[in-house]
Amino acid sequence: MKVRYSYLKQKFGNKALRKEIFREFERLLDEGDFTLGAAVETFERSFAALIGAKYAIGVANGTDALRISLKACGVGPGDEVITGANSFIASAGAIVECGARPVLVDMRGNYTLDEQQIERAITEKTKAILPVHYTGEPAEMDVIMGIARKHNLRVVEDACQGVLAEYKGVCVGNFGDAAAFSLHPLKNLNVWGDGGMITTNDPTLDRQLRLLRNHGLVDRDHVSVFGCNSRLDTLQAMVGNALIGETKRTTEQRRKNAAYYDEALQGLVTLPERRSYAKSCFHLYMFMVRPEVRDTLVSFLNAAGVEAKVHYPIPMYKQECFSNLPREPLKVVYIRGVPEAYGTFHEADRQAASVITLPVDEHLTREQQDYAISKIKEFFSV
Numbered sequence: 001m002k003v004r005y006s007y008l009k010q011k012f013g014n015k016a017l018r019k020e021i022f023r024e025f026e027r028l029l030d031e032g033d034f035t036l037g038a039a040v041e042t043f044e045r046s047f048a049a050l051i052g053a054k055y056a057i058g059v060a061n062g063t064d065a066l067r068i069s070l071k072a073c074g075v076g077p078g079d080e081v082i083t084g085a086n087s088f089i090a091s092a093g094a095i096v097e098c099g100a101r102p103v104l105v106d107m108r109g110n111y112t113l114d115e116q117q118i119e120r121a122i123t124e125k126t127k128a129i130l131p132v133h134y135t136g137e138p139a140e141m142d143v144i145m146g147i148a149r150k151h152n153l154r155v156v157e158d159a160c161q162g163v164l165a166e167y168k169g170v171c172v173g174n175f176g177d178a179a180a181f182s183l184h185p186l187k188n189l190n191v192w193g194d195g196g197m198i199t200t201n202d203p204t205l206d207r208q209l210r211l212l213r214n215h216g217l218v219d220r221d222h223v224s225v226f227g228c229n230s231r232l233d234t235l236q237a238m239v240g241n242a243l244i245g246e247t248k249r250t251t252e253q254r255r256k257n258a259a260y261y262d263e264a265l266q267g268l269v270t271l272p273e274r275r276s277y278a279k280s281c282f283h284l285y286m287f288m289v290r291p292e293v294r295d296t297l298v299s300f301l302n303a304a305g306v307e308a309k310v311h312y313p314i315p316m317y318k319q320e321c322f323s324n325l326p327r328e329p330l331k332v333v334y335i336r337g338v339p340e341a342y343g344t345f346h347e348a349d350r351q352a353a354s355v356i357t358l359p360v361d362e363h364l365t366r367e368q369q370d371y372a373i374s375k376i377k378e379f380f381s382v
């Protein structure tokens with residue numbers, strides 16, 4: 001049996017869905033509404049409604065969604081932005097693109113940043129916090145927003161993996177000043193290429209974000225601020241319009257698949273803490289095993305046809321690009337209450353050495369899950 005990781009063939013193999021999307025493309029060719037326009041507006045409204053946010057602004061990709069949100073929050077050269085030591089590189093990359101410096105704190109056992117370490121990383125240069133809802137697990141937003149209010153910091157949520165993740169009954173994307181979503185083909189709600197979305201509940205930010213993504217153009221003849229071209233492509237918005245209606249159902253299926261794995265694997269592997277008040281959208285289903293057996297288990301599963309993966313073997317903060325960033329502004333950094341040299345992130349290291357990702361998408365069958373589970377049991381000889 002094969003338990004494949006990518007499900008795009010199944011997702012886009014649906015002929016009726018393809019026809020519907022191609023009909024929309026034809027309509028666009030007839031009407032010539034190529035940039036922004038009605039399809040983008042429709043998608044923005046549906047996306048805002050899906051998340052329960054007041055505003056959604058379509059942009060070119062998830063990284064731009066982060067970068068433009070940070071800019072709209074006033075983040076620029078000389079500023080510091082606090083984020084977790086591990087994520088996909090774009091979380092830190094967007095901060096650096098704004099001319100600001102990412103200041104990292106260690107992770108907690110649920111793969112989000114450890115909110116208990118944020119206050120110790122704040123300096124007079126800190127402008128914002130960028131919590132990542134990594135793997136689809138919501139960061140501890142009540143605590144993070146409390147810290148932000150106390151220290152007058154802005155918050156941009158990296159919700160690129162977090163479509164429909166819920167924290168205390170509210171979808172992520174509603175907590176910070178703004179939140180960034182990715183519509184990349186491998187994300188839960190995806191289009192046929194690159195796309196991104198920003199949500200906000202602040203009308204002033206909404207206006208600013210719309211200006212920034214489209215050259216600062218107030219109208220055809222007037223430019224109020226320097227912006228960039230990061231419009232959500234109209235063709236991709238048409239794909240999004242055809243797919244967005246599925247998102248609630250596919251998310252529920254991912255949650256069911258994850259619960260099934262949890263039930264079968266508990267006691268055998270280390271599952272992340274599951275908080276009663278937080279609902280992951282399971283962009284990734286990740287667990288940990290002892291570092292000594294991690295790579296052999298991944299090879300064993302791969303050889304058996306189960307495409308298990310590692311996200312990521314090198315934690316973000318250890319990537320070469322970080323070696324060029326200045327470090328001196330941080331005087332003391334505390335790791336679990338103990339002052340250490342900046343750049344020591346034990347939990348991020350432990351996770352990088354221990355994590356395994358299994359396919360969890362909505363196209364996965366029970367038989368495939370049972371097969372993957374049986375292979376893990378076989379490996380541990382139980």
Ligand SMILES: *Cc1c(COP(=O)(O)O)cnc(C)c1O
Nearest residue numbers: 061062063088090091160182184
């Ligand atoms: C995918 C991703 C991004 C970037 O999204 P793109 O659409 O690929 O630019 C940013 N942050 C995280 C956590 C992601 O997973």
